[in-house]
Amino acid sequence: MNDGGYEGVNEERFARYQEGVRALLDRIEGIGAQAILLTPTMFDHQVAESRQGDASWRFDGKAFSPDYNAVMAFYGAWLREEGRRRGVPVVDLWGPMNRHTAEQRRQDPAFTMIQDAIHPGPAGQMVMAFEFLDQLLGPEHRRVQNLAVVPRGAKWFAGGGKDAEIRDLVVGEDRASVTFAYQSRALPWVLPENASLVEQVWELPVGRSRVGFSMTKAGHKLSGDVLKIAGLAPGNYEVILNGQNLGRTWPQVTLGTKIEIQENEASPQYQQALAVAELNRERNDLVIRPLRDVWRKFKALRKKPGTDAAAEFAPLKPQIDALIAQSRDYEKRIREIAKPKLRTAEVRRVE
Numbered sequence: 001m002n003d004g005g006y007e008g009v010n011e012e013r014f015a016r017y018q019e020g021v022r023a024l025l026d027r028i029e030g031i032g033a034q035a036i037l038l039t040p041t042m043f044d045h046q047v048a049e050s051r052q053g054d055a056s057w058r059f060d061g062k063a064f065s066p067d068y069n070a071v072m073a074f075y076g077a078w079l080r081e082e083g084r085r086r087g088v089p090v091v092d093l094w095g096p097m098n099r100h101t102a103e104q105r106r107q108d109p110a111f112t113m114i115q116d117a118i119h120p121g122p123a124g125q126m127v128m129a130f131e132f133l134d135q136l137l138g139p140e141h142r143r144v145q146n147l148a149v150v151p152r153g154a155k156w157f158a159g160g161g162k163d164a165e166i167r168d169l170v171v172g173e174d175r176a177s178v179t180f181a182y183q184s185r186a187l188p189w190v191l192p193e194n195a196s197l198v199e200q201v202w203e204l205p206v207g208r209s210r211v212g213f214s215m216t217k218a219g220h221k222l223s224g225d226v227l228k229i230a231g232l233a234p235g236n237y238e239v240i241l242n243g244q245n246l247g248r249t250w251p252q253v254t255l256g257t258k259i260e261i262q263e264n265e266a267s268p269q270y271q272q273a274l275a276v277a278e279l280n281r282e283r284n285d286l287v288i289r290p291l292r293d294v295w296r297k298f299k300a301l302r303k304k305p306g307t308d309a310a311a312e313f314a315p316l317k318p319q320i321d322a323l324i325a326q327s328r329d330y331e332k333r334i335r336e337i338a339k340p341k342l343r344t345a346e347v348r349r350v351e
Contacts, residue, residue, distance in 0.1 A: 001040055001118055004071045006064045017075065018082075025086060036136070037083045037090040039076030041120055041128065042097040043069040048117040059116060069098070091135045093128050100127055100215050113212065122195035126212025133222055143224040144262060144269070145184045147345070151231035160184070175233040176349040184340040188262035189223035190273035198285045225262035225269065227345075229255045235349040242268040242343045249350055268343055276338045283330035291323040 003017045004010075021037075028035040048064050051057040065071065076094045083090035097113065097120070104111040113124030120128060133141075145164035149171070150157055158166040158180060169180040195209040213219065227239065232252040239246045239261070246266050250259055261267050265274075294316055301312040 001043065001072070003040075004068065004075060006062070006068055007071075008065045008067055009071055009074055014075070014078075018078065021079065021082060025082075025088065029086075035088050037079050037088055038132075039079055039090065039092050039094045040072040041093045041124070042101065042114065043072055044101070044112050044114040044117045045069055047112050047114060051117070057116060059118070064117075089136060091132050093131055096131050096216075097124060097127055104215065121200075122209035123212035123215070125195075126191070126209045126218070127216055130212070130216040130218045130222070134216075137222070142222055143226060144186050144188045145182070146224070146226045146228075147182055148228040149178055149180065149230070150228070156231070175231060176235065178229055178232070178347045179345065181342055181344050183342050184269065187269055187273040187276065187338060187340060188225050189218060190270055190277050192274065192277050192281050194281075196281065196285055198289065219262045220260060223262050224260055225267070226258050226260055227255070228258040229347050232256065232347075233349065237347050238350050240346040240348070244268055252349075255347070269340070272337070272341070276334060279330065279334050279337065283327060283334070287323050287327045287330060291320065291327070294319050294323070 003013075005013055007013075025035055043064075045064075045066065045068070048059070051060065054060055072094055076092065080090045080092070082088075101111065101113060113127065114120050140162075143163055145160050147160050147164055147166060148158065149166070149169065156169060156171050158169045160166055160182060162185070164182050164184045166180050166182050169178070171178050191209050191213055193210065229237075229252075232255060234252055236249040236251055237255055238249050239259075244266055246261060246264050262270070264270060298313055298316055301307055302309050
């Protein structure tokens, strides 16, 4: 975002950008690592124009080229070609962010994911996360589980493919009830209501990440938790997982096709995934952001003329080491509570 200097295309500046990207890719290739290129994000001209004269906007009075979002597209187009030439994957962030913004503004002309015109807030960060996964993952990673119970002649068969295992299947003689146990491979993708419990610099985060989740249809596209029960007797059915009713009913025709429950907050897998997300949020708030701030402090010290970087780093290193240790402890706890559990399912007809 900063590399274009917020001006029109400047050949000298762009040449430095190309040189820097190529040097970085050479170094990554030289150590045997895999680079993934990300295009620049969106510069929101509408926000920049509307906040001129707003003293609370930290960029008030700064000059921006009226074509700067197009400059970002230009930089991203070159980046995609450089990735193609080198066989390096490239994730386009600019295109989807502009597309979603335009779509939302048809209903809400003031909509933005970038409240200061430059730094994406939680909704924008969610779109970026989705695009990173959606553009890189293969089709085998787009479902959490696909539970299916279907009749074949006089027998019933159950399975979850490679995503889950069904066991202990019992179908009622009147075909009005089904019970089984299932072991999933993974949990659905769930976001906490608040992206952070700590005040943020760029945007109030309350609920905004879920806006991005909804816009991208991330649950359906990358986290499908699918249940299909075919061959049931006519009627409406309720679904109970681990003793928890999902809170609504479905006709047998719909159940025989499929239902998606990844965003049903009553499901036990949703609640487990929410606990994982909340613990990860705590890790970010209490460890990762403070760690970033220590490194930012060192970066500022290192820029001062005549600074002895090693001497300045020495008193900061114990803080960094302690925060990294805390982060690793959080990671262990996150992985432990993220392990999918054996659960029970009951599907039964209701009057």
